[in-house]
Every structure is written in C-alpha cells, then in structure tokens.
Amino acid sequence: xxxxxxxxxxxxxxxxxxxxxxxxxxxxxxxxxxATTTYELVREDRVYPPKAILGAAYEFATGKRLASxxxxxxxxxxxxxxxxxxxxxRPK
Numbered sequence: 757x758x759x760x761x762x763x764x765x766x767x768x769x770x771x772x773x774x775x776x777x778x779x780x781x782x783x784x785x786x787x788x789x790x791a792t793t794t795y796e797l798v799r800e801d802r803v804y805p806p807k808a809i810l811g812a813a814y815e816f817a818t819g820k821r822l823a824s825x826x827x828x829x830x831x832x833x834x835x836x837x838x839x840x841x842x843x844x845x846r847p848k
Contacts, residue, residue, distance in 0.1 A: 758827050763810075763817045765841045771812035772797075772804055780805075787812045789824050795835055798844045806845050810834040 775783045784790055789808035796803040807829030811822045827833055835845045 758814070758822070760814070760837050763813055763837070763841070765843070767813040767817040768809060768838065768841055768843060770816050771809045772799060772802075774812060775804055775809060776802070783812070784808060787815070788821070792829070792848065794830060794848060795845050796848050797838060798846060806834045806838055810837060 778786065780791065787808060789805065789811055792805035792807065795806050797806040797809055798804075807824065807827075810829075811824070811827075815821050829835070838845050
C-alpha cells in the first residue's frame, strides 16, 4: 500500500512543470505513464493527466518510481490525493 504522507503540493507543481517542459510524449516515456481518459488535473488554463502527474510527484518526493499499476487513478486514487493537496481534478 502506498502512503502519500511525504508528498506535497510543491512536488505536484514540480511534476506539472516537468510535463510542460518535456511535453506529453517525452514525459510519459520518462515516467512510465500514459494519457488520461477519465479525469484531468486543471491549473490555470492548462490540463494535465492526474495519475501521471501524481506518479512523477511521488518519485520527486520519495525517490521511488511507481508504475501505473501500483495505484489507482480514479476518484478513490489520484483524484482524491490531488484534491486533498488543493488541486482541481475534473471529469474529462
């Protein structure tokens, strides 16, 4: 079971900045995730794949890489964790 205790909003923001810098294709290749199909993380006028961003943020926070299958991306997973950190995630 993954604990998200060490993850902060700053780690999530860093992951979003990396996504912006690398672009979607390279970000997914480097962090081992894919595009979102159900939800989108919203910041200002940009949208991000919540599960991929959360996975990268976890790696920044802990130094441990997660695979997509290691945690849920939906309402009870990434959406919930990101919401608790103050981020907006909405259905696509």
